[in-house]
Amino acid sequence: PRVTIVGAGRVGSTLAQRIAEKNLADVVLLDIIAGMPQGLALDLMEARGIEIHNRQIIGTNNYADTSGSQIVVITAGLPRKPGMSRDDLLKTNAKIVVEAAKSAIAHSPNAIFIVVTNPLDVMTYLAWQATGLPRDRIMGMAGVLDSARFETFIALELGVLPADVKAMVLGSHGDLMVPLSRYATVNGIPITELLDAATIERLVKRTRNGGAEIVELMQTGGAFFAPASATSVMVESILLNQSRLLPVAAYLQGEYGLEDVVIGVPCRLGCAGIESVLELTLTHEEREGLHTSAQSVRRNIERSQE
Numbered sequence: 001p002r003v004t005i006v007g008a009g010r011v012g013s014t015l016a017q018r019i020a021e022k023n024l025a026d027v028v029l030l031d032i033i034a035g036m037p038q039g040l041a042l043d044l045m046e047a048r049g050i051e052i053h054n055r056q057i058i059g060t061n062n063y064a065d066t067s068g069s070q071i072v073v074i075t076a077g078l079p080r081k082p083g084m085s086r087d088d089l090l091k092t093n094a095k096i097v098v099e100a101a102k103s104a105i106a107h108s109p110n111a112i113f114i115v116v117t118n119p120l121d122v123m124t125y126l127a128w129q130a131t132g133l134p135r136d137r138i139m140g141m142a143g144v145l146d147s148a149r150f151e152t153f154i155a156l157e158l159g160v161l162p163a164d165v166k167a168m169v170l171g172s173h174g175d176l177m178v179p180l181s182r183y184a185t186v187n188g189i190p191i192t193e194l195l196d197a198a199t200i201e202r203l204v205k206r207t208r209n210g211g212a213e214i215v216e217l218m219q220t221g222g223a224f225f226a227p228a229s230a231t232s233v234m235v236e237s238i239l240l241n242q243s244r245l246l247p248v249a250a251y252l253q254g255e256y257g258l259e260d261v262v263i264g265v266p267c268r269l270g271c272a273g274i275e276s277v278l279e280l281t282l283t284h285e286e287r288e289g290l291h292t293s294a295q296s297v298r299r300n301i302e303r304s305q306e
């Protein structure tokens with residue numbers, strides 16, 4: 001199989017490395033900067049003997065080289081600078097993502113699309129609109145990353161293995177995300193048995209601010225290792241038809257009382273893309289949180305089209 005990554009920046013190039021080194025697929029890295037994706041591809045190819053895999057990595061500035069991809073990941077666009085919110089990237093990235101989605105689908109009409117560019121939920125909606133794809137074949141990555149951050153903070157607080165912590169974060173990728181604390185566990189034991197309410201609230205706050213915390217520390221762009229890992233899990237579940245149940249930004253058609261909006265919800269991901277959307281029974285507060293996040297995504301979809 002072949003995966004195209006549009007945007008060979010920090011998230012895109014790290015994702016290319018993950019996909020090749022996990023031996024999931026050949027990778028085409030595309031960017032507008034001449035020579036840059038070609039150089040990265042050559043660098044990754046030269047690591048193959050050491051990492052022991054035989055995946056092809058191609059760098060290009062031309063969409064014709066992406067043809068016949070099973071998956072297209074869009075990471076093209078600007079990242080945040082300190083003090084910026086994801087929404088500040090709206091108009092610039094909207095143009096880039098719409099153009100990338102249209103060009104990519106023209107060469108890979110059967111591909112499944114994963115959008116990573118921020119503001120995530122809005123960009124996924126615009127890419128859905130631009131490609132005209134059915135909702136099972138286009139989605140955004142955010143929830144897997146936000147959940148991994150929540151799990152990390154829980155593991156650090158309790159001094160347990162990160163892999164033993166399971167949590168799910170729904171809603172939009174931003175301050176209005178909806179971490180489902182009551183479902184978070186350490187090997188099946190609810191964290192509500194292990195931590196007091198104030199501590200859980202502190203970890204939830206840190207999760208909401210997880211992206212900004214890294215932007216402020218780095219001062220030059222944002223996170224990319226964990227985002228690339230999170231995206232590679234989605235790519236893997238699709239390519240290997242694993243049907244993993246993951247939080248995915250999906251176009252909703254009435255689920256959770258929401259329609260014509262993209263928001264993070266639990267989805268099963270397999271070879272056809274989104275196999276199903278799981279509708280959880282939410283508390284009043286969680287449902288309100290999801291609806292508030294959806295309203296802000298809707299407002300930004302409108303703003304992006306003004």
Ligand code: NAI
Binds near residue numbers: 006
């Ligand atoms: P970066 O600046 O390192 O890379 C972006 C790349 O896109 C650059 O190489 C740039 O040349 C390229 N690009 C710009 N316009 C293009 C076009 N029209 N066609 C093809 N390529 C184009 O940024 P980074 O750190 O890789 O982040 C990429 C995006 O992903 C940002 O919008 C960032 O906010 C977002 N992001 C989203 C996450 C999520 O959870 N959904 C997590 C981390 C980042």
